Every structure is written in structure tokens, then in C-alpha cells.
Amino acid sequence: MTLSTNGPNSDLIYKGTTVTIEIDPHAGFCFGVDRAVHLAESLLQKDSQAYCVGDIVHNQKEMDRLSQLGLTFVNHQELENQTSKKVLFRAHGEPPQSYQLANQKQHQLTDATCPVVVKLQQRVKKAWETMINLNGQVIIFGKRNHAEVLGLVGQTQNQAVVIENMNDLDAIDFSRPIEVFSQTTSSLTDYKLFCERITSKAQSTLKINDTICRQVSSREPWLKAFVITVEVMIFVGGTKSSNAKFLHGVCKSHNPDSFLVSGVDDIQMEWFAGKTRVGISGATSTPLWQLQEVAQWLHQNLNEQIKN
Ligand code: SF4
Structure with a gap:
């Protein structure tokens, strides 16, 4: 079998059944x-x-x-x-x-x-300079201790308010002007919900910026389309990667036979019993070479099972 990242490969015979292993064409680093x-x-x-x-x-x-x-x-x-x-x-x-x-x-x-982050930092800085004069607030929707968020908050002399979820809304003074940004890797759905909520509560001027990076948010619909075409999905991601957990959750909700692994050591062969189509994808932090390594390993081990 020839492994490719761009589409279905030659068939692989597994327990008398034809098995195809396919790497998600949209996977790899952002x-x-x-x-x-x-x-x-x-x-x-x-x-x-x-x-x-x-x-x-x-x-x-x-x-x-x-x-x-x-x-x-x-x-x-x-x-x-x-x-x-x-x-x-x-x-x-x-x-x-x-x-x-x-x-x-x-x-x-x-x-x-990343040039996208540089541009966002510049926008946050400019918004902060405007908000100082208006007695307003800069809000960052994202993970409080994430490196990107720390970099953004640093543009505001550490005065920006970070909102991780709806439980943090009390930190916002809705009587003052507000300008909102999102961490580039936040969930588009969560950010939309958050923006709807603050729009309903704002009593002064409110400016909402859509700053979610499409390199990440586009992965979700692409992944949904891919995961329903396979019977077993192997999702490769680091244990520290929030993007891996999030995208694996997307896979799982559309295909219950989706498994998050950090490498071949986590793979259990019983996941593939009776299956004919295996997909491999990964987080935006998972390199393509690692997906190819998993595909090669599966190809070899599924073949060995057949021989046995
Ligand atoms: S997710 Fe987008 S903004 Fe973040 S590093 Fe990747 S390309 Fe840049």
C-alpha cells in the first residue's frame, strides 16, 4: 500500500476484509x-x-x-x-x-x-489605548494562562479582562465601554454564544472583533466531513494540547469509534475488529510525519494480524 496524505490509498486486507487507511488531507500543523x-x-x-x-x-x-x-x-x-x-x-x-x-x-x-497573532496583538494594543481614554475595558475571550493570551494581555499593561467561560462574566463592568477579542484558537461556537450574551448585557458601547483563526476553526467542519467517511478514527494529539482534546471531541460526536492517541503505543488492535475503513487525523499541533508514522504502523500491524 502507498501511503498518501491526499486521498484514499490502495486497499489493505485485514482479517479477510478490505481495509483502507486514509490520512485526513487537512491534517498537519497550522x-x-x-x-x-x-x-x-x-x-x-x-x-x-x-x-x-x-x-x-x-x-x-x-x-x-x-x-x-x-x-x-x-x-x-x-x-x-x-x-x-x-x-x-x-x-x-x-x-x-x-x-x-x-x-x-x-x-x-x-x-x-505567527503573523496572525502579531496583527491581533497590534489591534489589542490599539483598542487598549482607545479604551483608556473612554474608561473602557478590553476583554479577551480565551484560556487565562495560555501563552497567546498572556501575550495579548501584555499589550494592555496586564489590564485586559480574560473571560474563559460564562462563569467569568461578573468580571466585566457592563456600564462601561467594551471592546472584545478572542484567542485565535477559541471555539467559534463558544465565542458566538459569549458575544450574544454580552450584547444582551451591555449598557454602553460594545465592539466585538472576530479574531478566531480560520486555520483552526475550519478544521472542525472539515473533520466532521472526514470522520463520517471512516469506521474507526485514530486522532493523534499531544496530551497537553487543548486543540487535540477539542477536535477529538468533534470526531467522537460524529463517530463513536474515534480514539485519541499520542502515538502508536496507545493503539489497541481490538478497535479495528471487523472494520474496513480507518481514518487518521491530528491536532493543529500534530506534525504530518507523526500521522504517517501511525499509518505505516497500522499498515504493518494489521497485515501481521491477518498473517497470524
Ligand atoms: S492557529 Fe492560526 S493564529 Fe494560531 S499559530 Fe496557527 S495560523 Fe497562527
């Missing part, structure tokens, strides 16, 4: 993460050692691969303890203080912040 990984690789081609602040991607296998190439993952405190190093800022972005620190410590900075 543009921003792909760019950050390429920037890291080219940095390591010139120098054998570089430092990345935080996880470059929520995928341990990809982090291990980059570690072997010479990338060391550090936190902000460790960055502060070093001087004159090659430093990479990942796709999620950083608050202004991180740039000041890198400058102060004379690090040579490669900024891999």
Missing part, C-alpha cells in the same frame, strides 16, 4: 506553527544550540525531535539567567516584557510569532 518549526530548523542549521521560550508546539514527539537537533526549551526565568544566546519566540507570541528581557540580556532573537 501555518503559524509550521513557520515556527521551519525557523527553528534553519536557526539550528547555522548554530548547534538555540533556546526556545516555552513549548514550540504542544507535541512531545516534535519537541523531542527538535531537542535532538539542538533546541533547548526554557522558561522566562531561565531566559533571564542566560546572556547572549540564540533565542526563539514561538508562534503563540510573547508580551512586551519578554522582548525587553531579551534585549536586556543581549540575546539574539528570532521572532517566530
Whole structure:
């Protein structure tokens, strides 16, 4: 069988049944993460050692691969303890203080912040400058401790109000002007519900910005269309990836035989008994090479079962 990412492959015989393994054509890194990984690789081609602040991607296998190439993952405190190093800022972005620190410590900075996030940071900063004069508030809909959100809040001198869910609504003063942004990877459905809710409560001016990245939100309808074409879905994602949990949930709601795995070690062969069509997809943090590895492994092991 030839493995391909672009469509159905040759058939694979499994327990006397014809089995097809197909990798979701829309799977793989999003543009921003792909760019950050390429920037890291080219940095390591010139120098054998570089430092990345935080996880470059929520995928341990990809982090291990980059570690072997010479990338060391550090936190902000460790960055502060070093001087004159090659430093990479990942796709999620950083608050202004991180740039000041890198400058102060004379690090040579490669900024891999996704251009979409850079633009969002600029918009949040501008909104904050406007809101100061109006006694208003900047609201960020997203995960409080997510790196991207910390980078956005940093544009507002840490004054933006972060809303994770409807339970946080009391943190908003609805009598004052409000401008709202979303973390790029938030759920479109949740953000719409949140916006409807605050629209009904706002007593002053309210400006809502749609800042969800379509590289992520488009995955949901594409995945729905793909998962119903297969009998078993193997969804590959890192245990720290919220995107993996979310997209696996999407798979599960349309195909109960959807399984979240971080690699081939988590796969149980009984999932495939009597099945003829297997799909493989992954989070926006799962590299294509890892999906191909899983497809190769399944191809080999399902074949071995038949021989036995
Ligand atoms: S999800 Fe979108 S905004 Fe975030 S890193 Fe990927 S491409 Fe950039």
C-alpha cells in the first residue's frame, strides 16, 4: 500500500476484509506553527544550540525531535539567567516584557510569532489605548494562562479582562465601554454564544472583533466531513494540547469509534475488529510525519494480524 496524505490509498486486507487507511488531507500543523518549526530548523542549521521560550508546539514527539537537533526549551526565568544566546519566540507570541528581557540580556532573537497573532496583538494594543481614554475595558475571550493570551494581555499593561467561560462574566463592568477579542484558537461556537450574551448585557458601547483563526476553526467542519467517511478514527494529539482534546471531541460526536492517541503505543488492535475503513487525523499541533508514522504502523500491524 502507498501511503498518501491526499486521498484514499490502495486497499489493505485485514482479517479477510478490505481495509483502507486514509490520512485526513487537512491534517498537519497550522501555518503559524509550521513557520515556527521551519525557523527553528534553519536557526539550528547555522548554530548547534538555540533556546526556545516555552513549548514550540504542544507535541512531545516534535519537541523531542527538535531537542535532538539542538533546541533547548526554557522558561522566562531561565531566559533571564542566560546572556547572549540564540533565542526563539514561538508562534503563540510573547508580551512586551519578554522582548525587553531579551534585549536586556543581549540575546539574539528570532521572532517566530505567527503573523496572525502579531496583527491581533497590534489591534489589542490599539483598542487598549482607545479604551483608556473612554474608561473602557478590553476583554479577551480565551484560556487565562495560555501563552497567546498572556501575550495579548501584555499589550494592555496586564489590564485586559480574560473571560474563559460564562462563569467569568461578573468580571466585566457592563456600564462601561467594551471592546472584545478572542484567542485565535477559541471555539467559534463558544465565542458566538459569549458575544450574544454580552450584547444582551451591555449598557454602553460594545465592539466585538472576530479574531478566531480560520486555520483552526475550519478544521472542525472539515473533520466532521472526514470522520463520517471512516469506521474507526485514530486522532493523534499531544496530551497537553487543548486543540487535540477539542477536535477529538468533534470526531467522537460524529463517530463513536474515534480514539485519541499520542502515538502508536496507545493503539489497541481490538478497535479495528471487523472494520474496513480507518481514518487518521491530528491536532493543529500534530506534525504530518507523526500521522504517517501511525499509518505505516497500522499498515504493518494489521497485515501481521491477518498473517497470524
Ligand atoms: S492557529 Fe492560526 S493564529 Fe494560531 S499559530 Fe496557527 S495560523 Fe497562527
